[in-house]
Amino acid sequence: MILILTAAALAVTAQTAPGAAGGGAAAGGAPELLNEAVVYLAGDYPTESLVREEQGIVSVVLDVSPKGAVTGCRVTESSGWARLDWASCALARKRSRFKPAQDAAGQPVTGQYRMAAAWWLPGLALQTAQLDVPMQLSRVPQGYRQPVAARLIFNAEGHVTDCTVTTSSGSAAADRAVCAYSRQAVTIAPPRPPAGSGGTVAVRYLKAALFAPTGQSASTGTAGGS
Structure with missing residues (x-):
C-alpha cells in the first residue's frame, strides 16, 4: 500500500x-x-x-x-x-x-x-490552501494585466483579518478592490485549533481574476465590487 x-x-x-x-x-x-x-x-x-x-x-x-x-x-x-x-x-x-x-x-x-x-492524498477529498476567485467589477481598472495574488490571514472564526498582495495585477485600484472584497466576502470553515496553548490563525492564498460585464471598458477611476 x-x-x-x-x-x-x-x-x-x-x-x-x-x-x-x-x-x-x-x-x-x-x-x-x-x-x-x-x-x-x-x-x-x-x-x-x-x-x-x-x-x-x-x-x-x-x-x-x-x-x-x-x-x-x-x-x-x-x-x-x-x-x-x-x-x-x-x-x-x-x-x-x-x-x-x-x-x-x-x-x-x-x-x-x-x-x-x-x-x-490522491483519491481523497482535495486539500488545498489556494483559493481561486473570479471577481466581477463594474469596470476593470486601467492598468490591470493579470490576476491578483494575495496572502489572507483568517481568525478562529474563519474571517479574514489581513490581506497582503503578493503579486500585483498591475493596477493599485484592482489590488485594493481584491483585498476589500476579501475582507467582506471571503470566509473559510473555522480552522482546527492547534494542540496546547496559542491562538488559532489560518493562512490561505488567494488568486483573483477580475472581469467586467461584456462591453465595459477599463476604468480610469477607483474600482468597486459589483
Whole structure:
C-alpha cells in the first residue's frame, strides 16, 4: 500500500507568504523565504500518515533571527493529525532559508513568517490552501494585466483579518478592490485549533481574476465590487 500511494503522485504543497505578525519587521519588510520550492516535497509524507490516509492543512508561524535562521516554529492551524503537524514544523525548521527582516534603517532584526502546508492524498477529498476567485467589477481598472495574488490571514472564526498582495495585477485600484472584497466576502470553515496553548490563525492564498460585464471598458477611476 505504501509503495502504491507513493507512486501515485502524493501531493504535499508548500504555499507560503511573508508573515505580518510582529517580530522586528517594521517599515523595512518581513523575512523573505529564499527557497520556497524545496521546503516541502512529495517524498516528505510521513509513512504512518500514508498508511492511515491522514491528510489536512497545517498553518505555522516561524520565528526568524537577524541572521535568517529559523529559531522557532508553532502550529497555528492543525490538520487534525499530530504527525502532519509535527512534520510541517520540522521540515520548515530544517530547510527554510531566509533573508532576515529589516527595520526602518535597513538593519536585520527578528521577524516572523507565516506559511501553510497542504497534505493531500490522491483519491481523497482535495486539500488545498489556494483559493481561486473570479471577481466581477463594474469596470476593470486601467492598468490591470493579470490576476491578483494575495496572502489572507483568517481568525478562529474563519474571517479574514489581513490581506497582503503578493503579486500585483498591475493596477493599485484592482489590488485594493481584491483585498476589500476579501475582507467582506471571503470566509473559510473555522480552522482546527492547534494542540496546547496559542491562538488559532489560518493562512490561505488567494488568486483573483477580475472581469467586467461584456462591453465595459477599463476604468480610469477607483474600482468597486459589483
